[in-house]
Amino acid sequence: MKKIIYKTLIYLLLVIVSITMLVPFLWMFLTAFKTVAETMQVDPFVIIPSVWQTQNFGNVVKAMDFAKLYFNTLSMVGLRILFAILTATLSGYAFARLEFAGKKLMFSLVLLQMMIPVQIFIIPQYVMVSKLHLTNTILGLVFPGIVTAFGTFLLRQAYMQLPRDLEEAARLDGCNIPQTFFYIMAPLTKSAMVALGIFTAVFAYKDLMWPMIVCPDNRATTLASALAKMNGQYQQKYPELMMAALISCVPMIILYIFFQKQFIEGIATSGGKL
């Protein structure tokens, strides 16, 4: 009997927390289909819209070019993933498995970058982007993510966990270093690459300050930074604001639901950087 009460209490607590996590999303969804008048009515308080205002979608898409914003965001995310995996796979392998003079010093630079708050890089990075005339471009958005200290660290860990015999065998079979890396070792770190890819994607998609600084133009910027703009302009038009928020987060949520294991592991293995 005591055990049943205990178990019920645990479930009750977990359900209460779940509701707390879900209600904001539900409220965003419901508000997105209301009229402004409905959102400003308290007696009675409107929970479900009386008529689902699907034209809110059209209004928001007309005001902000969401197709373009999605294109920008996806391009930035895609390029950052590509660069991150490419550079970190190479450097992670070298730091884990090759011996060369200067390695320790170089690796300490990698660790240094990981420990320093990103804001300290932003002013000079912005100056570089504007000198290169890359403001309001996709490349400008990608710029600080071309290489990744954190990814290097993550891939290095992955290579260090692989058994040494693999390389020895490959070497005896006459593979040189790039062959061993490319054919034997790199394919074995796929799960670390996936983790890095997901981490990079989520981090880039959520980032607000960099796109606001380098891409102030409405049509050149990312979803997050466009939301910040609308937030300032729309003030009390909550249905449209919620519709915009909904449009910008639904695809990510759907991806998350399908690949939740990879998402959770990808973000959790990457530890504290978010």
Added chain:
Amino acid sequence: MKKKTTSRQKSEFLWGWLFILPTMLGLIILNIYPMIDTIKQSFYKTGDFGKGNVFVGLKNYEKVLGDAEVWQSLWNTVKYAIVEVPVSIVLALLLAVLLNKKMKGRDVFRTIFFLPMVVAPAAIAMVWKWLYNSNFGLINNAFNIKVNWISDPKIAIYSIAVIGIWSVLGYNMVLFLAGLQEVPRDYYEAASLDGANGWHQLINITIPLISPTIFFVLVTRIIAAMQVFDLIYMMIDLNNPAWKKTESLVFLFYKYSFEQSKKGYGATVVVVLLLLILILTVIQIIGQKKWVHYE
């Protein structure tokens, strides 16, 4: 034999540098040089209208230390961190312990708790701003109260800290769950044979055994909380009466550097933030000896 090793060494040297070259070039251009440049800029006054920057020595630092707005924003940041970090860690640890069993719906709960982690803070802040709305918001109407969650200067920063907790809870929990996987089951069996109840097990077994994870989460959460920006930037507009009482250090950095083009002064604020984070981290690394148990 000897010749063979040297040719191997040569080849490792060559390929090693070749492999790290893209990363190192990028890091030096994108991070190391900018870091040095930001520190350098903190000793300069940004020139007006294309005039060169003027070296001012420690003037920016003197000004920062005498600037009431900087001190207020530091205090706001600390208030945010003092609420967000401990509450999110304690709650997450509790949830992780509850979910660290074979039970129905475990994965569903985990998925739900982690959900805010994949949504942009910009969107999260918009939703919460609407939930917190004084007149028409869900929270005030559901509980029939009248609280100015984000426009009352006394509580606004704590309301924002609640969003921070809500956002990061699932993430901390997942890290703790990973730590709990490492704790051997038989420890608990032995303890329950000795008659230890759940609470005693938590205090005497679970927490000491996952103290390295707790330490890691604590250090990284404090670093992240000290850099809070997105939520505050989205929640508080300039005509909000709570504005002065919610600005964080990074918010101030953004405002000085990019809205007012006072890059030298902005750089100084961010260098001060770096030093603060460094000091906090060192204190924790020294303090960990007292409570963190490594196997």
